Amino acid sequence: MSIDAEQLVSWYRDAQRDLPWRRPGVTAWQILVSEFMLQQTPVARVEPIWLAWIDRWPTPSATAAAGSAEVLRAWGKLGYPRRAKRLHECAVVIAGEYDDEVPTDVETLLTLPGIGAYTARAVACFAYSASVPVVDTNVRRVVTRVLRGQADAPARARDLDDVAALLPDDATAPTFSAALMELGAVVCTARAPQCGCCPLTHCRWRSAGYPEGTMTRKVQRYAGTDRQVRGKLLDVLRDSSSPVTRAQLDVAWLTDTAQRDRALDSLLVDGLVEQTLDGRFALAGEGEIP
Ligand code: SF4
Numbered sequence: 309m310s311i312d313a314e315q316l317v318s319w320y321r322d323a324q325r326d327l328p329w330r331r332p333g334v335t336a337w338q339i340l341v342s343e344f345m346l347q348q349t350p351v352a353r354v355e356p357i358w359l360a361w362i363d364r365w366p367t368p369s370a371t372a373a374a375g376s377a378e379v380l381r382a383w384g385k386l387g388y389p390r391r392a393k394r395l396h397e398c399a400v401v402i403a404g405e406y407d408d409e410v411p412t413d414v415e416t417l418l419t420l421p422g423i424g425a426y427t428a429r430a431v432a433c434f435a436y437s438a439s440v441p442v443v444d445t446n447v448r449r450v451v452t453r454v455l456r457g458q459a460d461a462p463a464r465a466r467d468l469d470d471v472a473a474l475l476p477d478d479a480t481a482p483t484f485s486a487a488l489m490e491l492g493a494v495v496c497t498a499r500a501p502q503c504g505c506c507p508l509t510h511c512r513w514r515s516a517g518y519p520e521g522t523m524t525r526k527v528q529r530y531a532g533t534d535r536q537v538r539g540k541l542l543d544v545l546r547d548s549s550s551p552v553t554r555a556q557l558d559v560a561w562l563t564d565t566a567q568r569d570r571a572l573d574s575l576l577v578d579g580l581v582e583q584t585l586d587g588r589f590a591l592a593g594e595g596e597i598p
Contacts, residue, residue, distance in 0.1 A: 394422025446492025
């Protein structure tokens with residue numbers, strides 16, 4: 309069994325979401341920015357930040373010219389702020405070494421800061437219409453259900469090859485990749501697949517009567533985690549135009565002082581926060597490292 313490319317592509321042409329990074333005129337860099345932001349963050353939260361970001365820094369060189377602290381502030385509450393730092397580093401490399409143009413091939417994209425196997429292929433496919441497999445959680449889930457008849461499956465080394473084998477051998481391959489991902493995001497979702505709206509006629513999981521999955525889904529807790537504490541500390545620094553004292557940071561998290569210290573240490577190690585010569589704290593680029 310395979311996936312009917314015509315069924316999937318024709319569904320996508322009618323049903324795809326109108327996302328700003330899919331509109332005509334969006335550059336490869338702007339698509340790359342969207343892919344950084346969409347890692348681990350839902351579309352609805354990314355959309356306003358992406359629009360403001362692109363308006364302010366439309367090119368790699370514009371982003372590279374911004375200060376690290378400006379970039380961290382503009383990242384706002386998207387979470388996982390190391391992505392902002394890596395995006396800034398990526399902009400610096402593209403502006404300096406690639407004449408402000410995002411490289412087109414997967415191998416070169418993989419050498420850039422913050423770009424892994426998924427993002428390299430997503431940029432090559434969505435920005436340059438390359439016929440490459442793009443495998444994220446959504447794609448893996450659809451393929452597992454349709455072809456293997458299972459609800460879910462962990463990532464495997466051969467996923468890329470399996471999805472590559474599904475790509476149509478013509479110019480619709482990039483659209484097929486986007487459509488597979490869209491189907492997993494909006495129809496074949498993890499918790500509530502809407503098989504009544506699915507464009508695919510054949511699906512082994514549906515035919516088998518939806519056998520239960522074997523994977524236990526981790527519920528991503530946020531409250532009380534180190535991630536939350538890091539976010540609280542960064543909020544204090546984002547809201548201040550000058551370095552703050554340790555006492556000003558400390559009040560951001562009084563629940564567990566050891567956790568707060570650990571979170572602050574990790575921000576310093578990640579290079580998201582700096583300490584000034586007089587012992588105060590600032591966003592990266594706004595302090596003088598002793
Ligand atoms: S038929 Fe249902 S389970 Fe199968 S791919 Fe479509 S939405 Fe997913």
